[in-house]
Amino acid sequence: MAILLNIDTATEMASVCLCYNTEVLAIRYSSEQKNHAAFVQPAIQQIMQEANIKLADIDAVAVTGGPGSYTGLRVGLATAKGICYALSKPLIIENTLKVMAQAALLTLTNYMQQTPDAKWLLCPMIDARRMEVFLAVYLPNLACLVEPAAQILDENSFNDLLKGYHILFFGSGSIKWKNLIQNPFSRFAEIHQNAGCLGVLAYQAWQNKQWANLAYATPFYLKEFYHPKIFYK
Incomplete structure (x- = not known):
């Protein structure tokens, strides 16, 4: 306890x-x-x-x-x-992406009940500006299938996974992806962790006593912070 x-x-x-x-x-x-x-x-x-x-x-x-x-x-x-x-x-x-996936489990369960013969995946997305998102792909037991990454989306993203799975997309980055994709195996939901x-x-x-190292723990940014150079006269 x-x-x-x-x-x-x-x-x-x-x-x-x-x-x-x-x-x-x-x-x-x-x-x-x-x-x-x-x-x-x-x-x-x-x-x-x-x-x-x-x-x-x-x-x-x-x-x-x-x-x-x-x-x-x-x-x-x-x-x-x-x-x-x-x-x-x-x-x-x-x-963060795994926490988002945890939040989506109830919604995923509803979809799985509606399509009992389908295999489902969870894909949380965080908007990272322009057409880039932070994303990962999880199985329903939250085992990670695609490790967290920064990815620039195009119309061919996820083609291979969507051949074998239904995928639930959600998060702030999924809005831009929804405008690109036309695939009956994709679903979108508004889910907030x-x-x-x-x-x-x-x-x-x-x-499981999975503690972080208190002295050396740092944020998991996934990509470096970009700050444009400012020139002064």
Whole structure:
């Protein structure tokens, strides 16, 4: 049994929650992406008060480590590491795309019931500007079939996989893909992960003692941050 603090600031919607095993005791959300840094600490205080649990009594802190927003990833990991350092608690880091896939499992189950003879895959996508997305492909048991990667989409993307599988696409990057593809085996859904979905994966990691290295853990950016050069006269 474990009390886990879960922090997800990787995408547009930030959330923090407190879980007892996988049961959400309290949760807070913020849809203001530019204000994730200002949201996190007060939200943590609020959920601890709501659950009537002291921060020192948690067993570990879990965070979405990337890919995602550069600033959001730094905010989440810095907050998680700070708490872990101060309280000597283990740190758990989960891939954002896998957390998104966890959030999509209920929707996938509905599709699988409608098509009992079909084989299904999950493909979370995060918008990475222009026609590029961060993506991964998961089996229904969340085993990773295609490792997380930054990929530029074109009309031939996923041709091979769509010959043998139905694929559920979702996430902010799936919107641009939906405009490119015409395939009866593709499905699209609006699915938003939250810290509660992170909590399910975090509890599994807790049970298996899959701790991150607190000193050397860094965000999983997938690609380097690009900043155009500024020239001054």
